[in-house]
Amino acid sequence: MGENIKVAKPFVDEEEVEAVKEVLLSGHYVSGPKVKEFEEKFAEYIGIKHAVAVNSGTAALHVALASLGIGPGDEVIVPPLTFFSTVSAVLHQNAIPVFADVDLESFCLDPADFERKITENTKAVIPVHIFGNAAEMDEIVKIAKENDVKVIEDCAQAHGTEYKGRKVGSIGNTGCFSFYATKHMTTGEGGMITTDSDEIAEKAKIIRNHGMVGRDQHVMLGYNYRMSEINAAIGLVQLRKLEKLNEKRIENSLYLLDRIKEEVEWLRVPEIRDYVRHTFFWCPVIVLEKEIGMTTPKVVEKLKDHGVEVRYRYREPLYKQKVLLDLSSYPKGCPFSCARRQIDYHNVFLPNVEKIAGKIIGLPNHPGLTKEELDQVVETLEKIGRGV
Numbered sequence: 001m002g003e004n005i006k007v008a009k010p011f012v013d014e015e016e017v018e019a020v021k022e023v024l025l026s027g028h029y030v031s032g033p034k035v036k037e038f039e040e041k042f043a044e045y046i047g048i049k050h051a052v053a054v055n056s057g058t059a060a061l062h063v064a065l066a067s068l069g070i071g072p073g074d075e076v077i078v079p080p081l082t083f084f085s086t087v088s089a090v091l092h093q094n095a096i097p098v099f100a101d102v103d104l105e106s107f108c109l110d111p112a113d114f115e116r117k118i119t120e121n122t123k124a125v126i127p128v129h130i131f132g133n134a135a136e137m138d139e140i141v142k143i144a145k146e147n148d149v150k151v152i153e154d155c156a157q158a159h160g161t162e163y164k165g166r167k168v169g170s171i172g173n174t175g176c177f178s179f180y181a182t183k184h185m186t187t188g189e190g191g192m193i194t195t196d197s198d199e200i201a202e203k204a205k206i207i208r209n210h211g212m213v214g215r216d217q218h219v220m221l222g223y224n225y226r227m228s229e230i231n232a233a234i235g236l237v238q239l240r241k242l243e244k245l246n247e248k249r250i251e252n253s254l255y256l257l258d259r260i261k262e263e264v265e266w267l268r269v270p271e272i273r274d275y276v277r278h279t280f281f282w283c284p285v286i287v288l289e290k291e292i293g294m295t296t297p298k299v300v301e302k303l304k305d306h307g308v309e310v311r312y313r314y315r316e317p318l319y320k321q322k323v324l325l326d327l328s329s330y331p332k333g334c335p336f337s338c339a340r341r342q343i344d345y346h347n348v349f350l351p352n353v354e355k356i357a358g359k360i361i362g363l364p365n366h367p368g369l370t371k372e373e374l375d376q377v378v379e380t381l382e383k384i385g386r387g388v
């Protein structure tokens, strides 16, 4: 057995340490020049007018929904193959998540099913650029416009992903990024909202800061979702490194996928559309359980035994989460008591997501891996296929 291969790793060195030290010694920790500069540089990177920094990706989604005026009883269409934040942000805004199926190739929201799920109550859609891929934004934006539905891109796993030459986060009404520790770039914890709209950016800045304009003047319901100067200083350094890290991440993933396609018949490699720059948040593959005669959890266990750590997400469509089945997110039935029709997640069954949830594993692809380690990943997969 070789050394343990980790699935993710932050890339931080003396540069980030120095940047943090500078802030700590400056005595200025909140809403200062580092946050402003990070916002400007991030907006420039994404190719959009505004970026508004917050303290997590979940906060970014919540602020985006609030800034777009999504509220009680409004329906928001979401895919069920994502981290729960995509849904919890909707619930925190007292709005109702409605699930639409995913595309079997991209694992992202299926535009046709999004269209089918629209009702007169639908006010927003959150396409998630899952695992670094890009959702079909042209179709999603077209359908959304025709139905007066706002588009909030969840880009928490897709920093630098491109769709037809445009960075994700610059296509919908807003984009929402996470800078959690394992993401393409990190600030420890952190998030960003991107938008071309002056009005949304202005509202987002007020909502993230206690709904406050001036001292002690609270004009909206807000939160303390501010990013600190310390996190922004880390973000500025990480942003400078992002493209290099992404290139290596892509190179590692394509190497793995090419070899797997040729050599590992019990894994299905996702199709990558030629107009998408996929940035591979892990390297996702589907386990063909019948072909290998093993369940996916067993494959994950075997990989671990052989020293290869993988991500095993998402095991179930989100509509099967207890908090939704019980309609128990807030006391007294909120937000479902505000729904304009009966909501029961027990009745939801989306065939594509049911086919793939629980069968996707994310192979290690982080920029620190050597060719030998990538070869070790493929060789381990081959061994497991031979029953070793």
Ligand SMILES: Cc1ncc(COP(=O)(O)O)c(C=O)c1O
Pocket: 056, 057, 058, 059, 082, 083, 085, 086, 128, 154, 156, 157, 177, 178, 179, 180, 190, 191
């Ligand atoms: C798709 C997706 N959306 C939202 C989030 C929330 O981001 P954060 O953890 O920064 O709150 C995550 C984070 O893991 C995510 O993967």
